[in-house]
Amino acid sequence: MTTGPIELEDLPGVGPTTAEKLREAGFLTVESVATASPSDLAETAEIGESTAKKMIKAARELADLGGFRTGKDVFEQRKEIRKLKTLVPELDALLGGGLETQAITEMYGEFGSGKSQIVHQLSVNVQLDEDSGGLNGSAIYIDTENTFRPERIEQMVNGLGIEDADPAEFLKNIHVARAHTSDHQMLMVESARELAAELRDSDKPVRLFIIDSLTAHFRAEYAGRGTLATRQQKLNRHMHDLFKLVDENNAVALVTNQVMSNPAVFFGDPTKPIGGNIVGHTATFRIYLRKSKGGKRIARLVDSPNLPEGEATFMVEEAGLKSC
Ligand SMILES: Nc1ncnc2c1ncn2[C@@H]1O[C@H](COP(=O)(O)OP(=O)(O)OP(=O)(O)O)[C@@H](O)[C@H]1O
């Protein structure tokens, strides 16, 4: 059974005007109100603190905040984890078999390092059946930089080497939406949640959520020193919403983050670029991508909770991601 999502307007004392103010400030869901601080909320919605406290209390009662679960329940849910393959054996080995569902994977690297190519490839692969490395599902693709290219999908489908694979069928199962601002991007996660609920009982439930790029709008809009805390707060909330989404749908989230390699840094860890990392440690898996000689790309797994650090190389070809 799917019930509609609980809206901000369902909270006592929240009319359209207050709801609008809350949304503008990035409080898009009842859950986000439930976990807000009273002073933060009071300022945002221009209400008194005691009203804010009441609102938070009501939101906590309405929202599904998870609460405690037994280890057995956690274990049962983790048993459902599936792996989505890149179909480059070296890369899949690095990832312990592929990208995990119920987790967020962040790919970061400089321009042209292959982030968008990988998300294109995975929105194709996710549609394959499990024996072929896919999850027999569809993809939702939030495109913030207008870099989704259907032609590229077509080339990659043809590049699979599956005789009767029809690119038009694959394109039908990739749901693309542009996001024009960071707030719009956060709202799109809500729309994604609704679409995923609609498709849950179809023959292609959503198993992959992509945000390419996760960080570009945030970086552009919150550039000044005084705005960094707000940026971080919003990004954290955004990641939290994404986690919920992948949990509910047993899906993979794949997000990209452009960072600049700093040529002035000769020492230290090049995978921790100065000022480049704004996602922090919220993502479950982090992959650092860099260009190498002869069109090769190097992927390095960073900070994984259960996999050894390591590197794998691959090529981006017309037919998609391939082994070197
Ligand atoms: N049809 C193709 N055939 C071969 N290689 C391609 C093809 N299309 C793209 N590429 C390769 O992919 C590169 C672009 O990579 P991609 O767009 O994934 O970078 P990115 O990491 O997303 O960069 P940005 O941070 O700017 O978004 C190109 O420079 C090219 O080397």
Ligand SMILES: [Mg+2]
């Ligand atoms: Mg890109």
